[in-house]
Amino acid sequence: MRENSMVKKVFSSKEVGILIPWILICVITSIANPAFISFNNVINLLRSVSITLIGSIGVTFVLISGQLDLSVGSIMGLAGLVTGMFLDKYQAPVWLAILAGLFAAALVGLFNSVIITKFKIPALIVTLGSMYIGRGIINVISKGVPFGSFPENFKQLGQGTFLGVPYSVYIAFLIMAVGAFALKYTVYGRSTMAIGGNMETARVSGIHIGRIVTLTYVISAVCAGIAGILTASRLSSAQANAGTGWEMTIVSAVVIGGTSMYGGSGSIVGTLIGVAIMETLTVAMTMLRVDAYWQKVVVGAIIIIAVGIDTYRRSKAASDKG
Template sequence: MNTISSSRFGKLGQYGIFLAFILICIVLALSTPKFFTVSNLLIIGNQVSINALLAFGVTFVIITGGIDLSLGSMVAVTGVVAATFAHPDTFPLLVPLFAGLAAGSAIGAFNGLVITKSKVPPFIVTLGTMTIGRGLALILSKGRPISNLSDAFNFIGGGNVFGIPFPIIILIIAFVICSVILNKTVLGRYMYAVGGNEPAARASGIRVSNVKMWVYTICGLLSALGGILLTSRITTGQPNAGAGFELDAIAAAIIGGTSTSGGTGTMTGTLIGALLIGVISNSLDLLNVTSYYQQVVMGVIIIGAVVLDGLGRKD
């Protein structure tokens, strides 16, 4: 009896966020006429895209039982690196893209290496990388914004394809790839195993360190994608960009049902978490609520989501 009822509750918790999201959208559509218009929805999608990319990355990390606080700094470093190579009539577009993504992957791999070799908790290691990354961004840019970027580069974050903002297209592609990695590949299975019970995963023959290396590297890569999008959107490499982004990304993952104790979480949940954050801040904007109140609302939602999730799990 007990197990049946608790697993049902678990389902409710899992779908709860989705239902809440739909409900909020309906209420907003009815109360604010502007909300449910194509242009507003595209604005939301565009605004959400960067946070969602980072949230996908950190979802992988949290599923393995880790955490990554260096996302925001990686956004800054990779943005600065990409901008450095993105001035008009210098390099082809692929060069700044590749440089940015490589920088993000390298920092992520560095996180993974230190975490697996030193046994220092991920919280501490990535807290360190967060500061190192910010410093690197300031060093590389000499503390100044890097502007005058090529049109091709600026298209990534600011362009439209058939009326759809390009960031939304990137977001959809990234979502599909991340979902496939998590659900269909051996690596994804191993992520759940490592986060669900690391000693048992090791005793089952899984190379736990390899899994963690992959996860932090992928997280770095997705942060870099976020960094490039941001740089392109604001047409400037900003060494101070991205501060606090890691917390929004972690919030999206948690609202979406990823447990910070590891072993559970889905990309769909994270996407909904990110959309929920986007929709709420958008609607509060439409309702002329100041950003001060928005922060309070967001905090309440984060705690509420975890409480809901906790109700679903008694085991």
């Protein structure tokens, strides 16, 4: 009886519900084009998923807290560019260059949180503004010219493998494990859920809203920074256009993964599946020779459907309680 209850619980979970479409995409694409399941394609897909997953984990915390972050694409590009500049222009040690990139990312996250919490300006406006500010700073620093004179040990970070699996995959799953643990078992994770569920109730309960939101935005920025540094390493080049449009991919993946746009619910495992769906769908449509313009239409439709499902679930839950 207990086993039946556990099986029922597993199959009724949100994660299983979004895992099925991903499996269908994989099966259909494999039948239509067997090259989809070739070793090289699977490795490339894993590498793409790992980079997007790292950025998505930070945004998962932001959305769960009831906030929004549209600056992650610019932060990704800025962190990669600062790291590349330190390596190429100043010949800095790899560890120092990486720290400089992450520090630049964290500063943007801190800026976002201070403006949102202290001046009560909506997150949509603040992060949209910092997205453009970040992109402007990137262009001022680079003048449109990429940095690419990197030492070999830095290149290995994004290009190297262990047992045939890219290092970025191991890094992503380590961050994912830490994120999942923090969300479920720490005071910070529970506070983030509480703030997203009902900010006023969380405040009355003694949760320091400003502190939690600040930490959340810094975490999101650092995650985007790590993704940007790995991308620069993988391409052996820190480019001014890196991360352009990436914020929409990230937010879409997190929402598809079951995290509510309204805050208060979500999971890291769901985000992993959402990222897998987005990246697999992109590869699948490319391999099936779907026109690039139609690919954007498909992704946009999926975003609307995902948000629609989330809205329906919330309204249904509210009516059930009433």
